[in-house]
Amino acid sequence: xxxxxxxxxxxxxxxxxxxxxxxxxxxxxxxxxxxxxxxxxxxxxxxxxxxxxxxxxxxxxxxxxxxxxxxxxxxxxxxxxxxxxxxxxxxxxxxxxxxxxxxxxxxxxxxxxxxxxxxxxxxxxxxxxxxxxxxxxxxxxxxxxxxxxxxxxxxxxxxxxxxxxxxxxxxxxxxxxxxxxxxxxxxxxxxxxxxxxxxxxxxxxxxxxxxxxxxxxxxxxxxxxxxxxxxxxxxxxxxxxxxxxxxxxxxxxxxxxxxxxxxxxxxxxxxxxxxxxxxxxxxxxxxxxxxxxxxxxxxxxxxxxxxxxxxxxxxxxxxxxxxxxxxxxxxxxxxxxxxxxxxxxxxxxxxxxxx
Ligand code: GN1
Ligand code: MG
Numbered sequence: 298x299x300x301x302x303x304x305x306x307x308x309x310x311x312x313x314x315x316x317x318x319x320x321x322x323x324x325x326x327x328x329x330x331x332x333x334x335x336x337x338x339x340x341x342x343x344x345x346x347x348x349x350x351x352x353x354x355x356x357x358x359x360x361x362x363x364x365x366x367x368x369x370x371x372x373x374x375x376x377x378x379x380x381x382x383x384x385x386x387x388x389x390x391x392x393x394x395x396x397x398x399x400x401x402x403x404x405x406x407x408x409x410x411x412x413x414x415x416x417x418x419x420x421x422x423x424x425x426x427x428x429x430x431x432x433x434x435x436x437x438x439x440x441x442x443x444x445x446x447x448x449x450x451x452x453x454x455x456x457x458x459x460x461x462x463x464x465x466x467x468x469x470x471x472x473x474x475x476x477x478x479x480x481x482x483x484x485x486x487x488x489x490x491x492x493x494x495x496x497x498x499x500x501x502x503x504x505x506x507x508x509x510x511x512x513x514x515x516x517x518x519x520x521x522x523x524x525x526x527x528x529x530x531x532x533x534x535x536x537x538x539x540x541x542x543x544x545x546x547x548x549x550x551x552x553x554x555x556x557x558x559x560x561x562x563x564x565x566x567x568x569x570x571x572x573x574x575x576x577x578x579x580x581x582x583x584x585x586x587x588x589x590x591x592x593x594x595x596x597x598x599x600x601x602x603x604x605x606x607x608x609x610x611x612x613x614x615x616x617x618x619x620x621x622x623x624x625x626x627x628x629x630x631x632x633x634x635x636x637x638x639x640x641x642x643x644x645x646x647x648x649x650x651x652x
Contacts, residue, residue: 310384327346341403363529411517411518414553427576457602458490476627537580563635564640577589607627
């Protein structure tokens with residue numbers, strides 16, 4: 298793909314691309330991301346997965362709307378983080394649509410940035426949670442209706458469980474036998490679905506990031522302060538409980554999302570406490586009582602739901618998330634279900650931090 302980029306894509310994003318170095322960047326599961334460096338600077342180039350993002354214009358328009366809003370806040374001294382903003386094509390567009398050969402867009406690269414995949418200290422957890430909280434707070438006065446739903450029903454547990462049921466019924470790769478116990482575990486969570494329906498019916502829909510993984514917050518590598526919130530691909534209307542939940546899911550375990558060392562996968566209480574402190578410290582002024590009470594539910598739902606999505610994809614033959622070896626999605630699912638069980642088993646102790 299790198300040769301293709303050099304020959305067909307780079308010229309649309311800059312003039313001096315002959316000497317550009319192109320290398321893969323990050324470890325997203327959906328889009329392909331590259332760092333392009335040339336003598337005069339650098340940028341981040343992405344090939345958007347249009348099977349997943351079927352209306353990619355909505356994605357780039359949303360990102361542009363958000364970065365414009367936050368840029369105005371920076372000007373007014375009200376937003377303390379750096380921005381990732383669109384880098385326009387030579388033609389002045391937000392993206393380059395090459396049809397069969399891909400939908401491309403570029404954003405600025407932030408020097409001195411560093412991402413982490415596993416949180417190592419409570420301090421880092423608090424810094425990152427505070428940054429995600431500051432991001433949401435700063436978007437709370439942007440009209441949510443201005444953003445398009447890039448993936449409708451994205452965080453919708455009943456829908457995700459239905460997709461799992463379909464995959465189970467088809468069992469198109471004959472993989473059900475090896476994971477029936479996980480399917481049974483998911484199907485036994487009916488109480489959670491009832492609780493969820495009641496809560497969601499009364500929650501405000503706000504602009505949410507919707508993918509608050511630890512590696513979507515960049516640290517400043519010089520002092521490990523927060524630098525920027527990145528990956529605005531799924532930033533759209535939603536419930537804050539899921540942003541909280543995705544932080545719990547990706548900050549709290551000492552293991553990566555696809556680790557097979559299940560005996561080490563668990564929720565670290567001090568990290569959970571640090572997330573609550575950082576996130577609530579920023580957002581408490583705008584959270585309704587119910588929103589605050591929903592956060593625990595969001596944590597449970599998010600761990601379970603991503604597990605359901607990985608398991609579904611495993612049964613479907615790995616058609617959604619990129620995998621690096623056979624069985625990868627099942628490993629991810631087992632990891633996330635283990636984390637979910639750890640969360641449930643510590644419920645009493647953990648909920649105290651949300652009071
Ligand atoms: C996907 O590609 P990435 O890593 O930004 C997924 C998220 C999942 C995540 C699991 C559009 O995000 O919802 O939480 O993988 N994004 C989409 O790591 O499905
Ligand atoms: Mg993402």
